[in-house]
Amino acid sequence: MANTPQSKKRARQNETRFAVNKARRSRIRTFLRKVEEAIAxxxxxxxxxxxxxxxxxxxxxxxxxxxxxxxxxxKVSRLAARVKAIA
Known part of the structure; x- marks a missing residue:
């Protein structure tokens, strides 16, 4: 576990970053899923x-x-190609 004040702070910052990035990734995947469903x-x-x-x-x-x-x-390129291919 973190011992120095600096490493404790870095651990806290990493947790915050992780949560923010996880939310962003999830949001992006939701948008991609909507495209997939529309293509399907x-x-x-x-x-x-x-x-x-x-x-x-x-x-x-x-x-x-x-x-x-x-x-x-x-990802954008492949999705665009698939959307274009819809008859």
Missing amino acids: SGDKEAATAALRAAQPELMRGVTKGVFHKNTASR
Whole structure:
């Protein structure tokens, strides 16, 4: 366990960071799930709207350090391709 005052403070900060990042990750996954569900239902307009809402959330996750830039770009790219493929 942390012994020095500095390490105790770092442990507290880490807990706070972890909670914030966990909430952000969960929020982003919810947006991605909405896109997935719209794609599964075959509703192109709903899927497009859901993707448009999910894209800035994913990129916000990048700026906040929750996801790597390439990971977010890859997810957006693959989802966009799947939305486009809906007949």
